[in-house]
Every structure is written in structure tokens, then in C-alpha cells.
Amino acid sequence: VNAKAQGALVACVGLASAYLAASGAYLAYLKPAMRIPLLAAGMVMLVLGTLTLLRAIVVGDEPEAHTEGHGHGHGHGGPQVAWLLALPLLALVLVDPPALGADAARRDTAGAAAEPAAGDRFDPLPPPTDGAVTLKLGDFVTRAYYDEARSLAGVPVRLTGFVVRDPDVPDGYQLTRFVMACCAGDAFPMRVTVRGLDSAPPADDTWVDVVGEWIPPEDPTARGAESGAAIDLSMQAEIPEPTYPYE
Amino acid sequence: MMTAVKRARRRSRPGGVVMLATVLLVAVVAQPAVSSWFDAPSLRTWTTVFVSVCLQALPFLVMGTVVSGVIAAFVPPGEIGQLLPRNRVLAVPAAGFVGVGLPGCECGSVPIAGRLIARGVPAAPALTFLLAAPAVNPVVLVATAVAFPGRPGFVVARFAASLLTAVVVGWVWLRLGRDDLVERARRRPAPTGSRAEAFRATTVHDLTHAGGYLVVGGLVAATLQVFVPTTVLDGLAGAGAVAVLALAALAVVLAICSEADAFVAASLTQFSPTAKLAFLVVGPAVDVKLVALQAGTFGRAFAARFAPLSFAVAVASAAAVGAVLL
Numbered sequence: 001v002n003a004k005a006q007g008a009l010v011a012c013v014g015l016a017s018a019y020l021a022a023s024g025a026y027l028a029y030l031k032p033a034m035r036i037p038l039l040a041a042g043m044v045m046l047v048l049g050t051l052t053l054l055r056a057i058v059v060g061d062e063p064e065a066h067t068e069g070h071g072h073g074h075g076h077g078g079p080q081v082a083w084l085l086a087l088p089l090l091a092l093v094l095v096d097p098p099a100l101g102a103d104a105a106r107r108d109t110a111g112a113a114a115e116p117a118a119g120d121r122f123d124p125l126p127p128p129t130d131g132a133v134t135l136k137l138g139d140f141v142t143r144a145y146y147d148e149a150r151s152l153a154g155v156p157v158r159l160t161g162f163v164v165r166d167p168d169v170p171d172g173y174q175l176t177r178f179v180m181a182c183c184a185g186d187a188f189p190m191r192v193t194v195r196g197l198d199s200a201p202p203a204d205d206t207w208v209d210v211v212g213e214w215i216p217p218e219d220p221t222a223r224g225a226e227s228g229a230a231i232d233l234s235m236q237a238e239i240p241e242p243t244y245p246y247e
Numbered sequence: 248m249m250t251a252v253k254r255a256r257r258r259s260r261p262g263g264v265v266m267l268a269t270v271l272l273v274a275v276v277a278q279p280a281v282s283s284w285f286d287a288p289s290l291r292t293w294t295t296v297f298v299s300v301c302l303q304a305l306p307f308l309v310m311g312t313v314v315s316g317v318i319a320a321f322v323p324p325g326e327i328g329q330l331l332p333r334n335r336v337l338a339v340p341a342a343g344f345v346g347v348g349l350p351g352c353e354c355g356s357v358p359i360a361g362r363l364i365a366r367g368v369p370a371a372p373a374l375t376f377l378l379a380a381p382a383v384n385p386v387v388l389v390a391t392a393v394a395f396p397g398r399p400g401f402v403v404a405r406f407a408a409s410l411l412t413a414v415v416v417g418w419v420w421l422r423l424g425r426d427d428l429v430e431r432a433r434r435r436p437a438p439t440g441s442r443a444e445a446f447r448a449t450t451v452h453d454l455t456h457a458g459g460y461l462v463v464g465g466l467v468a469a470t471l472q473v474f475v476p477t478t479v480l481d482g483l484a485g486a487g488a489v490a491v492l493a494l495a496a497l498a499v500v501l502a503i504c505s506e507a508d509a510f511v512a513a514s515l516t517q518f519s520p521t522a523k524l525a526f527l528v529v530g531p532a533v534d535v536k537l538v539a540l541q542a543g544t545f546g547r548a549f550a551a552r553f554a555p556l557s558f559a560v561a562v563a564s565a566a567a568v569g570a571v572l573l
Contacts, residue, residue, distance in 0.1 A: 005263025006455050012271065013458070017305055029299035037306035044309050045454065052451045053264075079452075081459030081543060086267060088301045088462060093274045095285040097295040103288035104295070110477035114513035116396060179514075181390075182507035183303035185296050185472065188514050224516060 001082045007052030009085045014045025016089055027244045028099040030183050099245040102164040102204035105176045105189040112225040113141040113190065122147050125155060132156040132211045137177040138190045138247050144214060144229035152214035156234065159192060160242065163206045169193055172233065173201040175210060180246040187246060193230040202238060211235040289473065297469035300536065303504060304354040304461055311355030312457060315362035316450030320442045325367045335369060339417035342372035343410050346379030352504045353381035353531050354461060354540065358453045361544040364432040370424060375417030378557060381505045382409035382531040391527065394509035400572055401524070405509075408528045408568035412561045416532075419556060428553075431546040460543030464536025468502035471535065475500065484517035488566075494522040495562050498530035505531035521569030528565040532557040 001009070020026040021039035030038065091097065116122070122143060125133045135143075135157050143152050161177040172194040178187040194210060202208060212231035219227070285291065318327070331338040349356070360377035364370055381387070383406050395401040426433075438445035483493035494515065503511055508530045512523040531537075533554050542550035 001455065002263050005267055006451060008264045008267050010451055010454055010458075012267070013305075017302065020302070026302065029295065029302050034303065034306070038302065041306040041309040044313065048447060048451050048454070051447055055447075079456045079459060079543075081463070082455035084459040084462040085455065086270065088298055088465070089271065090274055091294050091298055093271070093278060094281065095291060095294040096278075096282070097291055097298055100292065100295055101288075104292045104473075107292070107473060108477055110480050110515060112514055112516045114394070114510075114516060179510075181394075181510035182504050184299035185303065185468065185501070186503045186507040186511050188511065 001080060003056035004053055006082060007049045007054075007056055009049070009082060010045050011049025011053060012089060013085050014042045014047075014049055016042070016092060018042030018046060020092075024243065028097070028184075031180050031246070032244060034182070099241070100178050100184050100187055100189075101162060102176070104178070105164045105174070105191070108189055110188070113138065113145050113229075115146055115224065116142060122149065122151055125151055128156070130158075132158040134158045136247050137161050137175065137192060138179050140192060140214075141190050141229045144192075145224050145227055150216070153216060154213065156211055156213055157231065158209060158211045159231070160207070160209050160239070161190075161192070162241075162245075163202045163204060163208060164191070165201050165204055166193075169195065171195055172197045175208070175231075178246050184246075190247070191229070193228065194233050194236075195230055196233040197236070207239050207241050209235075209237045209239050293469050293473045296472055297465050300465040300468050300502065301462060304352065304465070304536070305458075307352040307355040307504075308358070308457055308461055309454065311358045312450050312453040314355070315358040315453050316446045318359070318362045318366060319438055319449040320446035322366065327363060328367045328369065331368070331372055335371065335421055336418070338369065338372040339375045339421065340414050342376040342417065343379040343383075343413045346376050346381075346413065347383050347385075347410075349380045349384055352506055353534075353537050354457075354504075356380040357537070357540040357544050358457050361432040362449075362453075364429050365434075370426055370429045371417045371421040374420055374424075374553070375413045378413035378416055378532050379410060382413070382528070387505050387509075387531075390506050391509040394513045401509075401520070404524050404568050404572040405527050407572070408524060408561075408564040409531065411564040411568065412528055412532055412557070415560050415564065416553075416557055419560070420553075424552075428549040429545050431549075432544060456543060457540055460539045461536065463543075464502060464534075464539035467535040467539065468500070471500045480515075487519075490518050490522040491525045491562065491566055491569075494518055494526040495529040495558070495565070498526045499534050499558070501530075502534035502536040503530060520573040521566060524569045524573060525562055525565035529558060529561045532561045 017038055021035050021042060026035065026038055133155055137159050140152070140157060140159055159175060161175040164174040164176045166174045175192045175194045176189050178184070178189050180187040194212065195215065196212070210231070210233055212233040215230040215232050217227040285294070331341050356377050359380070360373045363373040363376065388402050388406060391405050392399065392402045438449050440448070480493060480497065483489055498508070501511070508527055512526045515523060515526070538550050538554045541553060545553070
């Protein structure tokens, strides 16, 4: 990699990162708090890359070769491995990868809602709007798993997620949403089994708002993942994918 | 003669910039025509994870290389080494505590550690800094407290086990490590030209170098994450040494940023607290992305020794601290 290509690569990666941050497209991959760091990193790379490219055009590649001539797989100028920086760019342009969906959810079966602090009481449910309490999918699952006061019993709840079809649930599907800490690489799926659907389930990855009532586990002493989280559906509406598809 | 052949070959090759521009342009123009080739759900999941891992690490990598560039351009050689205790045995824990003050992920600390060695800091304390900085900084500890509400013991245990790992690895390196293994980092020439020019040259060099290896790590991590079924964990859950080793190995494979790994550990509810601790202690020290970065910065021979050493010490520290505190 000569200095020109080095500068061009750094500038391109910087431009792409800044664009993703500015346009909001980064939300398919990162949490909202990463916007400013990503934008700043992109701008730094864009400036440094452009300066390197311009300098190489004006001065030529030679000075760079002197500072880099220390032979660890460097050809002339920069390390050959730098070419790999083009791969994420190509992946973005060619595949335009979507936010994690049904395929990823089917692959990941390890994660489960973490137990809240021992001895903690759950806050009271928020007041209902339009006849149902709106909850995050993760909150619903945590309450279904661990709330000994059974705050969900008999309360219509409204949840948002995408459809993952499940052959074990003939009258419904797994309503799913990924919970993310930093990036899609650490996201894991939260699932609520939707039952009581009287038509065919929507296609995989269809985003839906659902209203339904919690189905308590058959074994009243069950705790954690074995108690399951399920609702009896009363209303379902297809919606567009949210701007931030994770929780 | 060889040089003449090489030079001839180089001249006949299209320039790098032309190639890069052509490839990207063709990709953009052909995208509508070829996008259906990439419709397979597994490929799209893989690409999402790959792009996410790279994007997530990028700001931290840029921060690390900018710090590295500032050290190269503005700090005279030898000066940083004098800030540490003269006694090498004491310099190691001192470097560990310096790491506490640097918020960031592991991707940022590799180029900084490489630069420290190039500026004359002995290898052992620099490596202790490399291990401590991503694992025991305030941001990571707060994230751990949030992920494990009501269990401050986890934060204390993580801090203790990670610092212990960093210091013990530093001491082992002092005793057994060979300095020729970090020659690649040490031989980095001092930048020439004005300070601004030195900053630009070293930052861009570190960025393209570490960035390329980051992509290697991202490729491996995405492939392992997407194509190794998580059901392999099912039989290993519970308590005992097997669970500890299983989550330690998972940390290597998943390559999750140290600021996010506590949330994933908390979600692995079927495992014992000590196993989760091992996940948190091993992750920032050894994972596939990090090994790629270390191999790039210090050389393959170094990474082949340093990664197993860090892994073994991290697992032992987590087991010992977990037995006492959790």
C-alpha cells in the first residue's frame, strides 16, 4: 500500500463512518450513544486520509517510504494488511446489511433475561394508554420470569417486535427484539411467545404491535427462563421497522 | 536483482488508488444488479455482525492511534519510561494502575502499548498496561455495575481479577519473556519532519495497520458468532471448572467490547457467577479480534505466546477471585 492508497483508504472509511453517523443508518449496527464517537472518528479519518493523499500527490510517495521502511510485511509505504480496510466498505455497499432479524434470532439461543437485583421489587406498571400498558419487550420478559408479585396478571399489555415463525407454536409466533449493549455483535434476542392467532402468522421479520394478556406458566413455582414469557393475543397491527430496531 | 524484479512488477501494477476507486465504483454501480446474490439470510446476518464489530471498534481504535501519534510526535523518547518506578518489579503494578485512568476498549490500548514500547518503555509494564487499560477503567466498571444491579461484588471481583491478571502476566513476562518478541514494536523508527507531520504520518500508519488487523478480527469474530451454534453451550452450563472454561472460551470467540461484555455475561443466566467472572476477565485480555491486533502490532511469534499466557492467567485469577468474593 503506497501513501496515496493509504490516504484514500483512510479517507473512504472516514467518509463512510461519518455518513452512517450523520444519516442515522448506523442505528442498524450501533446504539444511539455511539453516534458522536462514530462521527468524530469518521471526521478525524477523513481529514488525516485526505491530507495523506494530497501530500502524496504533491510530494510523491518517497518520504513515506523512508519512515515506513522497517520491513514487517510492508511493501512500499504502508502495510499490505491495510487493504482489508476496504472489506467493510464493500460489505456496506454490496450487501447493505439490515439490522439483526429472524435469522440471527434463530441462531442465538444462549441469552436469557438477567435476574434483576435480589430482593428488588418491580416498579408499578405504567398507566394504560388506549386500554393497554405499553412495555418494552425486555421488561415484559423480566417481569414474566422474576416478578413474584405477578404484576402482569390480568393486565392487557402492548408490545413491539418482529415476527419469528416457530413450528412449535402453531397458533402464533415468537415476538422478538434484540437487546443491545454497544453493537449488534453483543446483541441477544428477547422473545415473547404470542398465542391465540386465528390466521396464518405474518412472514418472518414483519414488525408488529401486539396487545394481549400474559399467560402465566403452568407451574406456578417456575422462575427464570423455564417459566417462559407468553401472551394471549387480542390485537395485532403490522408497523414499519422502528428507526432504532433494538432495545 | 530481486529488487529490480520487484520494482518492475510494482511499476506494471495499476496504482493502489486507481484500483481502490475502480473496485468501489464498480460495487456502487453494480449493486442493484448483484444485490440478489447476497439475499441468503445467513450471509446478511454475518455481514451485519461483521460491519457492526468493525464500526463499533473504530472510534476506540482512532482514539488509540491518535494518542499513539501524540506520544510519537510530542513526547521525547525515553521520557515516558522515566515516569515509572526504576525498579522493574514495581514498574509492572504501577503500569497496571495507570491503565485504570484510561477509559476505552481493548482496540485502543494495543496501538498505545506498541507506541510505549517504541518510546523505550520496557516490555513488561507496557504489556501490563495493555491488559489493564481496557478491563479496569471507570467506564467498564460502571457498565458492570449497571449490568449486575444490586451485586457490587461483581464490580469488585472484576476489578481485582483483571488487575491481578495484568500484573501477573507482566511479572511472568519480566521473568520469562524475550525482548526480541517485541522487536517489531521497538524497531518503529522515530518519525521525521515537523511535529504536525510526524503526528499525521504515525497516526495514519498506525490506523491503516491496526485497522487492517481489526478487520481480520472482525471477520473471524463474525464467522464464529454466526456459524458456531450456541447450543454447544447447553451441556456445559452450571457450575464447576467446565462452566468456567466454557465461558472463558466463549469470551475469546465472541470478541465483545469490554464496555458491553457485562450485559452479555448477565444474560448467561444458566452459568455460575465465577464462570461469568471468567468471561469478563478473559474477554478484554484475549479474544480473536485482540489477538489479530496484537499479532499485527507486535508480531505473530509474540501473539502465539502472549495470548495463551494471558488466557491461562486470566482464568486462574477469575477462579481464585471468584472463590473468595462471589
